[in-house]
Every structure is written in C-alpha cells, then in structure tokens.
Amino acid sequence: MAQAPIARPAVQSLRRSLIREVANAGMGRADVLAFWFGESDQPTPAFIRDAAGRALAEGRTFYTHNLGRPDLRAALSTYLGGLHGAPIGVERLAITSSGVSALMLAAQAVVEPGDKVAVVTPVWPNVAEIPRILGAQITPVSLEPRNGRWGLDLDRLLAALTPDTRALFLNSPNNPTGWMLAAEDRQAILDHCRRLGIWIMADDVYERLSFSGSGSAPSFLPLADPQDRLISTNSFSKAWRMTGWRLGWMVAPAELNEALGVLLEYNTSCAPDFVQEGALAALTQGEPSVAALRAELAAARDQVLTGLRAIPGIEAPEPDGGLYAFFRLAGHDDSLALAKALVAEAGLGLAPGAAFGDEGEGWLRWCFAARPEKNAAGLERLARYLARR
Template sequence: MTYPAVARDSVRALSSSRIRDVANAAMGRADVLPFWFGESEQSTPDFVRKAAEASLQRGETFYSQNLGQPALRQAIADYLTALHGRPFDMERVGVTGSGLQALMLAAQLVLEPGDRVVAVTPIWPNLVEIPRILGATVERVPLGITGGRWQLDADRLIAALTPDTRLLILNSPGNPTGWVIDRETQKAVFEHCRRHGIWVLADDVYERLVYEAGQKSAPSFLTLAEPEDRVISANSFSKAWSMTGWRVGWLTVPPSLSADLTKLVEFNTSCVPQFVQAGALAAITGGETYVKQQAGELTAARDRLFGALRALPGVELPEATGAMYAFFRITGFDDCMMLARALISETGLGLAPGSAFGPEGEGWLRWCYAASPAKLNEGIERLSRFVAKRIAA
C-alpha cells in the first residue's frame, strides 16, 4: 500500500496569501509600480547596517542566548520604559526572529487545539492563520465605518469575548485599515478580558506610526496591565526602523512565561544571529531621530495620497490615523482580485487586494504609502487614468 505524501489537514486547509498571489505574477516587471507589500522603500539606516557589519568583522557568528543578548533585552526594556512611562524589566523581554515569529511564539505559549480565539478584522492574514495552524478556531469581529472613520463596536467585541474564549488578537494601528483603538475602548476591553481570564495578544508593530498631533505612540495594553496580567505584546524592528529583511522582533510577556518562552525559542530557532542583534541594538538605542523623521515623512505621504484618492470619482476612503496604508474601494468594483489584476495589466499599478485580509475586505484595495513623493505621484496618475477610462466606458 502506498500512502499519500500530504501535509496534515489543518495545514492543507490554509489559504495562500492573496497579496503574494497578485505580487508574484508581476514582481520584477520594470513597468509595474509596486505598492502591495507593507514596507518602506528606504533601505535600513546606515548606522544600523554599520553596527551589523562591525559585528561580523568581529567574528560574532556564533550562537546567542535564546531570548537574546542581555544588552539588547535591556535596551528594549529601557525603550519601553521611556515610551510608555512605566518600568519594564528585561526579564519580560524576548528577542525573536521577526515580529511574525513573535506572534507564532505567543500563540504557542497559550493556545491548545480546540481553543477559541477572537480577532478584530480585517486583519493581516497571518494573525488568524497562526491559531488555525495550532488547531484553534477563530471568530472575527469586523470594524465598521461611522462618520467616515474606521470604528470598533466595543459592545459587539465584548459580547464575542465569552468566558470560554482563550485569546483576543488585536492589531492597532491596524493593517490594512490604519485604525487606531481609542483609550476608552481599550480599557473596557482589557478589563473584560482580565475579569474572564482571556489572554490579550497585541500586535504592536505599527505603534510608532501614528499621525494625531502630539501622539508618540498608539494606546498600549502594556500601560494598562500589571506585569502578571494575561497580556502579551508582539513587536518588530521592521516598520519603524525600516528593517523588514532583518527578521528581528521581540515579545513582552508576563515574567511567569519567560522560562517557557526560552524553551519555545530553543525548539523553534534557537536564537537570533548575533550580528542581527547588533543592528537591532543600534536601532533601539540610537534610532529615535530616525523613527520621528520617518513618521513625519509618512504623515506627508498619507496626506498626499488620501487627498488624491478622495478627489477621484467613486472612491471611498475612511479616515485612518496610523500604520502606512490607504484602504479604499471604488464604486462598481466588487471583485478586488479581479480589480488588482486589472490595475496591473492595464496601468502597471500594483496594489494588494482587500480580500487578502478576510471577507470583510472584499471589494477593497490596500495601498502602502511608504514611498517617495515621485513614486506616489506616478501611482496616483495611473489610478486616475484607470478610473477615468472605466467611467468613460
């Protein structure tokens, strides 16, 4: 008897990334302007690259501590202390091989097969597929649009967070919408989860990319929770420091999880390379000026793109005050995969289909505006021609 060589059912049931489905068909084409991935077109700052180069020159190519070098863990704890205005101990910090691995490790820490997970959506698909890989089920609570802004119905979310819920996943500022949770809602959700013993996994990757005047970062669950509360924060160097290809992030966990997190890191990747950690240390200790500069540039890019899109006929673009995306739709185009492919074939404009972020995103498109003014202007011009042509037809 020959047995079929197939993966287990829960893996085979996973959906492929629709962002990749669109991008892979056009990557490398010189005539396509790509705005489909969530990353800055700027290379990592020079001072970060030089720190990694110096580490390599010193021959630092050996295994490191599972949770990261003490100097980097302490620097992250100091950064969190300064950012959030309350003390954080390095024992709560674990360095991970990307923000994505941080999310996977967090899920591995708390989820069992059959557990119930609630997620605020639309959301980056990896966040809801990770629990499914581990055999959990996911209920989606969608954002709505009120007064031209993305809004979370707190009552609806809290109703979904039944006592048998194991984990809430919440990404704010959100990918793809740019929605940012307000403090009052965050506090109500946290208090409900604490009362029922529900874990909170906060994807804080975009927390520094906020555009309200005087705002240093998005509201954080870490500032509401005591160290031993059931709150885990996943973060990354990818966005605020333009280090997507470095694959380095961190987790902030209750102290009681530290030993178990150490074991999970060992059995997943063992450790993050020393020279990558050297770059991360340079970023977290010397990159505040860069973070603020990038936030200013993204604010200008956001204002330019949002204004141009809203000037086009049939475009709906709710207000968003965080992340690096415009999430919009055009009247008359209900199939966003078809629309994304048409934009590539007819105008050379590469956007991500909204359905990649769940059924709530059907009919929508995501445009990453972490790009130069010239590239944004050309993209706007291409979309304008496309819309004008379709209206004329």
Template sequence: MNDPVLLRPSVPNARDAVRALRPSLIREVANAGFGVPDVLPFWFGESDRVTPAFIRDAAAKALASGETFYTHNLGIAPLREALARYVSALHGETSAAHVAVTSAGVNALMLAAQLVVGAGDRVVAVTPLWPNLVEIPKILGAQVETVALSYGARGWTLDLDRLLAALTPDTRLLMLNSPNNPTGWVMSCDEQRAVLDHCRRHGIWIVADEVYERLYYADGSGCAPSFLDLAARDERVICVNSFSKAWLMTGWRLGWIVAPPALMDDLGKLIEYNTSCSPSFVQQAGIVAIEDGARFTQELVTDLRRSRDHLVAALAAVPGVDVKPPAGAMYLFFSLPGATDSLALCKSLVRDAGLGLAPGAAFGPEGEGFVRWCYACDPARLDAGVARLVRFLEARSRG
C-alpha cells in the first residue's frame, strides 16, 4: 500500500535566487491606493504629461506604413546612427558600432549584467538606489555589496575613499546610477575619473545607469558628467540610457546601450534570447525624439528645475521636514516625522491623506527614514500634495 505522504506533490516554487529578490515596496504602496478616492500619486518616476505629439505622430505614421515586423537584434540602422550622433555631440566620438537599441532602460541594465556577471561574482553598488540595479545581479547568482551615500548639510554625498576600498581586485562589476534615483545625487567628473582609474587597474567592469543625464541642473551644461566623457570606447565601461525621462516616453519601453564593439555580437545574442528586438514603429519614434527633441528636452529641464525649487521651498516650511535641492533627476528624497518606518508611513499617507509617496526603504536599508517625491508635474499639483502632507502631520501630532 502506497504511503500517502510519499505521494503528496511538492510545492512548486521558483528557484531560491528569485524567491529571495526584494519585492517592490513602491508597488506595494501604489497597490494600497487602489480603491482610495482622489489620491495624488507622486510615487512613480514619470511625468504627469503625455509624450509630446511630434513623437506620437512619428509612431502613428510608422504604424500606418506597416512598420510591424522584426528588426535587427541591435536595432534599426537609422536609430543606431542617430544615437551615435547624439552621444558624440554630448560625450565625444561614438559610432553606431558602439550602440545597441534595447526594449527599455531596465532591459538594457539586465542585458549589461548578463554580458559580464555570473554566479558567484562580486558586484558593488552605490546606494540608496533604484532596486532593479541591486536585484538584477542577484538574479544571475552574483553577490551584491553596497556602499552608502551620506546625507548631511550638503545633501547626499559620496565617500570616495570608502567606495574605492570596496572595489577590491576580486570585484567583477560596479553598478552606478548618476544622476541618482532616488536621491538626485550626481557623481562629479573628478570622482568618475578616480573610480575609472581604479577599475582600470583591477579589471573591474563599470555599468553606468545614466538615464537621467539630461535632467541636470547644476551648471547649465544640459548634461551631467558621464563616464563616456572619460573612457575610451573599448574599455570595460557599459553605459545604459533610456528614452523614458528626457522625452517622456516611459510607456514606450525604448532604451540603448553604449558598449565596446567587441561585446556587440554577444549582446545581439542576448537580445535575441530576451526580446528579439525593439518594436520597429517605436524605434521610428525614437529617431524623431533624438533628431527633433532638443528644444523639448531643454524646456522640460527648465520646467523640472522650477518644480524642484517650488517643492523644496514648500517642504522646507513644513515643521520636521529636512530637504535639500538635488543636482539632478526628478525626485526629492527627504526625511520627515514618522519616516523611521517609511513603508508604514507611506501607506498611512495614502489611506489617511490621499498622498502617494515612495518609501525610502524601497531603495535599500540606507534609504530608511526618507521618502521620495517625484516632482515632474505642475506646481499647483505639488501645492495640493504639500497641503495634504501638512494636514496629515498636524493630525498625527495631535494624536
């Protein structure tokens, strides 16, 4: 007679590395907002404005003309050439042979990691950080160690010596995001040079997430410092970018990679086995964004700077709030009463105030005590959010 215990099927589970991944706490807060009327959502990293008409029209035209077929794994030649010209104008000579088109910036990050990271490899990341950059290497079996930014009178800053000490000879990859999500911290050119020289000496790869490079307010240059300004195109540097932020194309899922030409054949294989290619009509829209979008991006950055300054001033007037104006990106990452458990606080803000912010804990333990507010919207909408925050904090203080 068969033992019923032996016949009982095992519970079907994903592999351990996947089960150990952090869930998105931003999504957890957003999910808590479903069914709550009149929530003001500032939790996601996108503008409240739609993609500009000239880009949408280009996609519609491409669809109408039948651009619905597979393309080259690395992207259509006209887009790769347009991106090469764009990168060259910002960061020095770059050819289409250095460029691959991807299905979004996050897909580019995954592909970059797949190119150079394997099980057991040591990866270093600078945090607080958008969780995808920390979790992606873990999917591949890598071990991730973090170096935390510090918060003080000058806002968020990097202890460069601490980072260099963490980049030991057994390190395979450094993952950096500058301008940084969530803090708005921007790595200086001198810091990048020191890190690049150190990584050269030890053969460490750098994956630089530079999707916010155009959202930079410090010196009027219109572009944050980039590793592409310093590194030769055949070095161990992979730069990731996206159409999502500078052209408001979050839902289009289009990005690109600048990498050594020696990687491109293998990168093409990885794209084939991940997504095959980006949609042709989306790539056609990308060409128009790159070639005709300079004025739009400049105006967008002007608007974002105005919204940043407006929100900083409003929050600085709220008792208990500590906020500093960031040099880049589209977020304020600030502390306020009750943020020692930022997830619980943000859920309470949704439920009791109709205010949607992202918990600092979503960006690693180094982010606990802070919340993130995306300011890519009209100042009047920001004012409404601040008023809700003030009422919430006053009610809590009364008990």
C-alpha cells in the first residue's frame, strides 16, 4: 500500500493561522464588525491607484528585473537615505512581491536546517514560522508588560544570543503589542551580534507608524555598516495603505544581492511593472498621506485605549507604534475561544493572542486602523458582551 502523500514534518508542525480561523467563522456575516486583520479600512490613496492604473492601461504587463525596476530602486534609495540620515545605495536594495516574501527570501538566504534562531515575541506568526519552515530551531525571547507599556529585557535578549545563534528576528514597532525598540538599545544589540557573527533580521514594516513624533521608529540602518550582517525587510502595505498590492523591499549587504536576485527568480521572478509604478508614486508623492495616516492612527489609538480601559477587568498597555491595541480580560485565558465567542455572540471580530505565539495567550488584538464610528461601535459591543457576563 502506498504511503500517504503528506507534507514533510517541518511543514506539518507549522502553526495554523488562528486569525484566519476566527475570521473564517465570521466572514460573510454582514453584522460582524471586523478588526482582526492588520490593515486600514480605507483604500489606497487615489494618486497611487491612478499611477498604477495608467501603467496598466499602457500595457505595462511584462516581466521586470529580478531585483526591481531601476527607477523604483533609485527612488527607494533616496527615500531611505532621507528617512534615516544615512546613504542606502541601490546596490543594497531588492524589490519583492510583498513584505512577507522579503522575510522568506531573507531567511532562505541565511538560515539552514538545525540553525538556532532567536525571535522577539509575541509576534506576527510569519516571523517565527518562516525560519521554522526552513528547519531552524526557534528560541523565543518574550516582551513583557510593565508600567502600562510593553518592554524588552535587553540583558535577557543578549543572553539568548549565544555563539551558536544564526539569526535574530525582531519586529519593531511590533505586531501585535505596539512595542518599539528603544533607540538606546540598538547599538548594544548590533555590537553583540557583530561580535558573534549573528544576522539581524529587522522586520521594519511599521517603522513609519510610530507615535513618538519623529515620523519614523528607531532603526538599525543608520548605525550599521553596509557590510554588517543586517537585513531590513519592509513593505508598502501599511504606511501607504497598500496591503492588497503585495509589494515590499529589502535592504541587505551588497555582497548578498546577487544571491537574492537568484532567490527572487526561483520564488516569484519579479514584481509586476504596474504595481511598481504605484509604489514609485507612493515614495515620491506620499509623505502627506503618510503623515495623515499617522495622525489618524494616533487618534484611533487614544479612542480605543480609552474605551478599553473604561471597561472593568481590562488591561491595555500603551502601544508605541503600529495599528494595534493588545489587551486582556481578567478571567479569560483561552483567547481563541473568547475571540470565537465574540464573533458568534457580539458580532465583534478580534484576533486571538494565541495566534502570536504562546506568549500571546490570554490576550486579544484589535486593529484600530478604522473609522472612529466603527471603533466606537466595536467598543460598545465589547462592553455589552462583558456586561452580560
């Protein structure tokens, strides 16, 4: 009898998406207010859509360079140099078909089966599961709520980064907690990883969605040498409301870029020309739009946190950046069961904290990148649900 056709063990052991499990339970129901996915409820700005539309109308539907169009990479180099106050040459840049594709490519480039990889958690599941797909052994280093904010124990992180560690995966601002790496901690982490030859995989997708007032979160890019073992992955999805466009980028040592081009060929070959045209418009015309989004998110954060904290039994630490409130309810330890109950009984769609690793269990994530009236209605539904209990 033939052996059952099943996936290899590393794939079978991957966590299923608990966010999708909850969303699937509520999709198709017009009465559900959904805050489970990490995206704005507003469409991509018109100037970006128009630029891509013109390119599509012109018939620009052919293959492009593996690493991305030269004009887009040049614009990205200018953008990043201005943002971080340090030159980022085009020879270090690659355009990818989504930010998650950038994470996968970065991991494929440097992670091998059996490698030890440290991951700051709780975190968007793709960040931890991608190296696991490649056979890596994951060492979580958990953030902790302290004094009304999420914090990282730097000494504990450095202790986990041992000589046999291949890479550190770090997402800041963090999904789901909104934690942001302190500027003063960057050098210590960079020096430690340099000394031990550890790669830093910085998932910087939320860097423009910082509430610090600086317009950008602290980054390793202005501190690192071009040859440092640092790969910054990013996306057009969040800051420019382009989630459905599936376009991202990477900053890596120039010596790695040829290999990344080969990996791109064997993963997606290249990003679509007309989508890159929209991204070009985002980089060259989009600063007012990014500033407006950041102001909207700051107001939404205040609205949702104020509403959550007014409900007895809720702990809601302050996020430093991103799109999310990560909170927990006293007496509710099974986040998946609670999230499903909220969909079924309150018409409220939230992401279960367990989706972000064991360290997130007991918490819920609320994407507050929504219109004020939608956030207000969601808060009312949550309060009513809990009052009945």
